[in-house]
Amino acid sequence: MNPLLQKLQPYPFERLRKLFEGVTPNPAYRPISLGIGEPKHPTPDFIKQTLNSALYDPVNDLAAYPPTAGTPKLRAAFTDWLKQRYGLELDPATQVLPVNGSREALFAFAQTVIDPNKQDGQGNGPVVVCPNPFYQIYEGAALLAGAKPYFAPSDPKRNFAVDWDSVPDAVWQRTQLLYVCSPGNPTGAVMPLDEWKKLFDLSDRHGFVIASDECYSEIYFRDEPPLGGLEAAAKLGRGFERLVAFTSLSKRSNAPGLRSGFVMGDAALLKAFLLYRTYHGSAMAPPTQAASIAAWGDEAHVVANREQYRAKFARVTPILAEALDVALPDAGFYLWAGVRGVCSGDDAAFARELLAQYNVTVLPGSYLAREANQFNPGRGRIRMALVAETAECEEAARRIVQFVQSHSQ
Numbered sequence: 055m056n057p058l059l060q061k062l063q064p065y066p067f068e069r070l071r072k073l074f075e076g077v078t079p080n081p082a083y084r085p086i087s088l089g090i091g092e093p094k095h096p097t098p099d100f101i102k103q104t105l106n107s108a109l110y111d112p113v114n115d116l117a118a119y120p121p122t123a124g125t126p127k128l129r130a131a132f133t134d135w136l137k138q139r140y141g142l143e144l145d146p147a148t149q150v151l152p153v154n155g156s157r158e159a160l161f162a163f164a165q166t167v168i169d170p171n172k173q174d175g176q177g178n179g180p181v182v183v184c185p186n187p188f189y190q191i192y193e194g195a196a197l198l199a200g201a202k203p204y205f206a207p208s209d210p211k212r213n214f215a216v217d218w219d220s221v222p223d224a225v226w227q228r229t230q231l232l233y234v235c236s237p238g239n240p241t242g243a244v245m246p247l248d249e250w251k252k253l254f255d256l257s258d259r260h261g262f263v264i265a266s267d268e269c270y271s272e273i274y275f276r277d278e279p280p281l282g283g284l285e286a287a288a289k290l291g292r293g294f295e296r297l298v299a300f301t302s303l304s305k306r307s308n309a310p311g312l313r314s315g316f317v318m319g320d321a322a323l324l325k326a327f328l329l330y331r332t333y334h335g336s337a338m339a340p341p342t343q344a345a346s347i348a349a350w351g352d353e354a355h356v357v358a359n360r361e362q363y364r365a366k367f368a369r370v371t372p373i374l375a376e377a378l379d380v381a382l383p384d385a386g387f388y389l390w391a392g393v394r395g396v397c398s399g400d401d402a403a404f405a406r407e408l409l410a411q412y413n414v415t416v417l418p419g420s421y422l423a424r425e426a427n428q429f430n431p432g433r434g435r436i437r438m439a440l441v442a443e444t445a446e447c448e449e450a451a452r453r454i455v456q457f458v459q460s461h462s463q
């Protein structure tokens with residue numbers, strides 16, 4: 055067996071199942087889950103219909119192997135979207151690639167980029183820098199690629215911006231890959247241009263690659279849409295050297311089951327990534343390609359989806375703010391709330407007791423972060439995914455307020 059598999063941590067939902075073992079949720083309440091970050095708004099009909107009719111279209115049916123690089127039409131759909139969303143002109147032949155959801159791509163990219171045998175003068179191997187808290191795939195990708203993850207904490211005092219300055223120079227020197235998540239899961243923080251500049255400067259100095267996870271980019275609460283990594287590079291007058299961004303239809307188009315996204319950026323990196331993906335067998339099914347072309351070509355459903363989240367967050371956030379340390383995030387569909395003063399600030403105990411007494415599921419923040427330098431930045435926080443319908447989220451929020459008030463007395 056590959057010994058690196060032993061290094062993988064249990065997924066947060068596995069830990070949640072264990073935490074809830076033996077808990078009987080109060081039967082007086084119907085269950086509401088704010089635990090899993092899975093979109094629940096319906097997938098637009100035109101996407102499903104395109105998927106369906108593609109099965110009977112000889113160009114898109116299942117009778118041939120699809121190319122790993124996707125069809126020219128699919129790649130043009132990506133670059134058309136990049137033009138209208140960010141004003142960027144990318145070469146569809148070399149600067150974009152389809153992926154089967156951003157998760158597999160975020161994982162596979164580390165396997166393409168990392169050289170596990172490269173050591174510094176002291177015999178230390180490669181490092182992958184990740185935000186903390188973070189999307190757990192980054193850690194697993196780093197470990198299975200033979201690198202060591204290094205966690206940079208997000209700072210609640212600066213709207214959860216990641217404290218990149220806290221990463222020692224000796225760590226940057228060994229860094230081969232940096233994961234950025236903007237908008238962030240779970241914090242919802244969007245990285246501004248000056249932080250991008252800082253990271254580009256570090257990448258220029260140390261030669262590491264930046265993987266920018268942007269799958270929440272279309273769900274935002276400010277007027278201004280979140281800045282993309284490639285957009286930031288263009289604004290700073292740079293090219294896309296050592297920069298690849300990841301996006302997806304899962305959140306934008308409420309289609310997590312479609313498994314469709316794409317990557318964009320540095321042509322040399324994408325050439326190597328295509329080679330890796332060809333061997334790995336990561337081509338996108340032709341009907342999925344057809345449905346993806348339709349989805350990337352339509353913005354009306356994205357605007358409607360965003361409006362739904364905006365209305366929901368506008369109703370739910372003030373209710374929760376009565377009892378918890380919580381505010382409207384920049385973007386994403388999570389609330390990242392402080393629970394100090396309740397259950398002694400123990401986020402796991404909070405989640406367990408809340409389920410037992412009010413039948414509401416939330417995710418303990420410490421499960422989404424790692425202890426680094428004696429500090430777990432998720433401790434004392436919970437993540438609530440506002441993916442259910444507004445009425446259900448409001449009901450959950452009211453129960454949480456009751457729970458907090460009864461436990462603070």
Ligand SMILES: Cc1ncc(COP(=O)(O)O)c(C=O)c1O
Nearest residue numbers: 155156157189239267269302304
């Ligand atoms: C931060 C982040 N990145 C990537 C993904 C993967 O999404 P998908 O594979 O559906 O594109 C998720 C899913 O929840 C996520 O939260």
